[in-house]
Amino acid sequence: FAAWVFSIVASKGLRRALALTSNISRLLGAFLEGTVRWIIITIGIIMALAAMEVSIAPLLALLGAAGFIIALALQDSLSNFASGIMILFFRPFDVDDVVDAGGVSGKVTTVSLVSTTIMTFDNKKMLVPNNKIWRDVITNATDVKTRRVDLEFSVHYDSDILLVQGILEDIVAEHPKVLENPVPAIHLHIIANDSIKFVCRPWIKSVEYWSVYWDLVKEAKMRFDAAGVKVPHPPQDVHLFVEKQSAENVASPVQEIEGR
Secondary structure, X not given: OHHHHHXXXXXXXXXXXXXXXXXXXXXXXXXXXXXXXXXXXXXXXXXXXXXXXXXXXXXXXXXXXXXXXXXXXXXXXXXXXXHHHHXXXXXXXXXXXXXXXXXEEEEEEEEOOOEEEEEEOOOOEEEEEHHHHHOOOOEEOOOOOEEEOOEEEEEOOOOOHHXXXXXXXXXXXXXXXXXXXXXXXXXXXXXXXXXXXXXXXXXXXXXXXXXXXXXXXXXXHHHHHHHOOOOOOOOOOOOOOOOOOOOOOOOOHHHHHHHO
């Protein structure tokens, strides 16, 4: 009982100490708290058994053999455990980060030593094994403070390219959430077979990515319509095939008369 109480006091003290350190993530802090608590409880149990003059050597041997058997049976779980340790110490993401990891995109809610819980954007709770996350590419959208919005607009060949570029520059300059530095890039990008393509690449705060993205697309469409800028329709090839009838199947007028 004393070990249990001391473990709680020690874990709370560690939590307060870690709160003063900015280099420790919440995930690693929670892991260290749990580890310290169980180490203290384990030591307390061993000391209690020793005080009661109970031989712990057979118990340790039994635990070692059981651990070996369990390790063989739970190889995949141990792999997830090792990956969880790597995630905790290298910190590719933290709780509340928006990530694309293990083929799942969403916000990280919890991370354990064997799995990571991600809440998708359509509010589905996904439990992803840490091994799958660690061996795949991890994209963290909130670890950086700013992001670039990559937009592409296609206009008709007859469009005035200076007018189109001016419209895009005005839209970006007037939006309150677009950052002045880095400077937005707006250029005629490609002269394609069916259209002229412009790129528009402003920089914004990461948390405002989608709101700015949708605002710019909507405003570009409205101003293109007002200025008479046409958006090209995708070309379609239509092939007409005339089926030729063989002479055997089509009787000539002369043959019909002779038959009569």
